[in-house]
Amino acid sequence: MSSRAGHKEAARRKREEAEAAAELAASRRKRLQLAFGGLGVVVVIGGIVAAVVLGGGGGEEARPKASLPAVETTDLQAAAKLAGATFTTYAYDYGTGNHVTTPVKYPQNPPTNGPHHPEWASDANYAGTTTPPTERLVHALEHGRIEIQYRPGLPQAQIDRLVALYDEDPYHVLLFENKTDMPADVAVTAWSHGMLMKSATPAMFDAIRAFRDQYRDTAPEKVA
Numbered sequence: 001m002s003s004r005a006g007h008k009e010a011a012r013r014k015r016e017e018a019e020a021a022a023e024l025a026a027s028r029r030k031r032l033q034l035a036f037g038g039l040g041v042v043v044v045i046g047g048i049v050a051a052v053v054l055g056g057g058g059g060e061e062a063r064p065k066a067s068l069p070a071v072e073t074t075d076l077q078a079a080a081k082l083a084g085a086t087f088t089t090y091a092y093d094y095g096t097g098n099h100v101t102t103p104v105k106y107p108q109n110p111p112t113n114g115p116h117h118p119e120w121a122s123d124a125n126y127a128g129t130t131t132p133p134t135e136r137l138v139h140a141l142e143h144g145r146i147e148i149q150y151r152p153g154l155p156q157a158q159i160d161r162l163v164a165l166y167d168e169d170p171y172h173v174l175l176f177e178n179k180t181d182m183p184a185d186v187a188v189t190a191w192s193h194g195m196l197m198k199s200a201t202p203a204m205f206d207a208i209r210a211f212r213d214q215y216r217d218t219a220p221e222k223v224a
Contacts, residue, residue, distance in 0.1 A: 066160035068168070069202040076210035080195060083207040088112065088194040096142055096220040104135055110149060110182045111138050112194045120145075120223075125166050126176035127159055134180060141191040144217035148188050148208060149178040150200075158200045162186070165205055172216055190215035
């Protein structure tokens, strides 16, 4: 091979090596771009998910927990008087365990005892959700439950305070919107006993507490 031919061959190999190196570098850059691009998508998606989880899905922000008035009295009669509350009682002559699967027309409003559905309503805060059927609520009373209920349309600030009261001591307690058109802003019931507050006032919280503590788990059938 002549010197001229040798130079040409060497130049060709050098050019081919340079082209191969350029292709390799380009391929490496492309892989890095794809990798970091995918990572960017993951980061963006992760940020969106975090914002939804931490921010409540972009909807209405959670309301802060409502504060309650300081306790003034634990005596039921005194607390009821301060709250302007009235008591109701009604005694059925059949005793307990009268199970029916048809609607019941109760003589007192809200009802405190009487015929009721075989299944009882579970202990819970039902504020802002569906109120269980009245007949199941009455059955829950038969098992010693205390039921705090408020009229439809009660201002949200008052409902928030009732939720705070429920959270204070939820054991064997139900909170819900009344569905019997009761003649009161707020009522609290136990088996055979009721207390109605025509107007929601700060004094009602002591009255509800005292009623709850006096009548909880005093019904004929005790169920955990």
